[in-house]
Amino acid sequence: MLPDGRLVRIGGEYEDWYDPDFYIYNDVIVTDAEGRTEIFGYPDKVFPPTDFHTANLVDDRIFIMGNLSYPFV
Template sequence: GGVQHFLYPAEVFPPTDFHTATLLDDAILLIGALGYPEDRREGETQVLRLDLDDFSIRPVETRGENPGWIHGHTTERTDAGLRVTGGKIEPGYRDRTEAHLLDPTDWTWHRLG
């Protein structure tokens, strides 16, 4: 046995503190991040895909009504997609009260209320 370390430059794999990680087929989907204040993008949701075959990380372009710059939330895989609830939203470290669903077949966000 042994330990392998994979290091990525920040422009490829930005800080993802307080994100969720969800197994999705041959990848791990990373949703949300607190990140550094200067890197936060109001009105966007950071979604990254870690490919388990080659360990590459790529941003996922999504569309629809995303939850915004979220962190500290929960993501649950359901038959309909990835349900994102709770957590905080930036700016202002506000509590999130709405749930969102990310459909991984076309990467569209849907607000659930």
């Protein structure tokens, strides 16, 4: 949650690796206090799929630490 009331959600996974619908996301979803939502999508080379991470607000920046993601094959 940002000080201005926006909620920021970054990446994450859907289901477990063995499920056929398993997917790791690399989008950023921002919802404002009125419920309006914006979805920001990025190419994998700019922001790789990210899960098992934490996102921390420090001053006016969000730092993302950790990432399991997909194994390199």
